[in-house]
Amino acid sequence: MSEGNEPMVSEQHVLTSVSGAIARLTLNRPEVGNSLSEDLVKALRAELDILQERAEIKVIILAGAGSRIFCAGHDLNEFAGQEDQEILRQDFAGLTGLMQQIMAQRQIVIAQIEGVATAAGCELVAACDLALASARARFAVPGVNIGFWCHTPQVQLARTIGRKQAMMMLTTGRMFPAAHALAIGLINEVHEPEQLEEAVTSLALEIASKAASVLKLGKESFAAQTGKSVDDAYALARSNALANLQHDDAKEGIAAFLEKRQPRWQ
Incomplete structure (x- = not known):
């Protein structure tokens, strides 16, 4: 973890910076849509563990590198051809553990969504305490389109947006715009792309002013x-x-x- 506003070196799966009472964690696999590989999940959970022990940090902002994709979900390359059920079990355990860790994190976690959030990426948005998105952001749980029900994302979605709205997303696999995500309660606010980071920082500072x-x-x-x-x-x-x-x-x-x-x- 680096102090100040300078992120860690670009080879890291997660870039971390701290400014006052606010920490920023950035998923750093833009070349593959910031997809949640086992290594990225481990890195993100490790950073959250560190921040959990820092009582002076009040807010965590979670973002994705690049403006095209916030998070494309689970890294399907780790599934393709994998027959070892124990490896798959550990993979899902790490992913679901990440969602529960965010929910249990002592800090308030704000998702900053630019671009697309799909499948477990959409689950990640739902797991955060608050979520602000670009007007260009889009959201989907498209597993049904490739013969795989989005089993773990449904847990967060059902609890965040309700049964009917979650089933609409899960059964159609459609890509929904930011305005729809706002209307169903998946996100809190929509901002123009050039204003999103400022809006997220402003909200983080407001929350950080509390005890x-x-x-x-x-x-x-x-x-x-x-x-x-x-x-x-x-x-x-x-x-x-x-x-x-x-x-x-x-x-x-x-x-x-x-x-x-x-x-x-x-």
């Missing part, structure tokens, strides 16, 4: 209540709220609000 402890606790609380019954979700929320009130940052934030001043986060 790191609250962002971490909030992300954990949000994930934990999802999928529970309303009664169980509220029971968990009450417990988390009571614990949160005892935190130094909550005490400082409430005091600052009442005193009409800026909070000084611990």
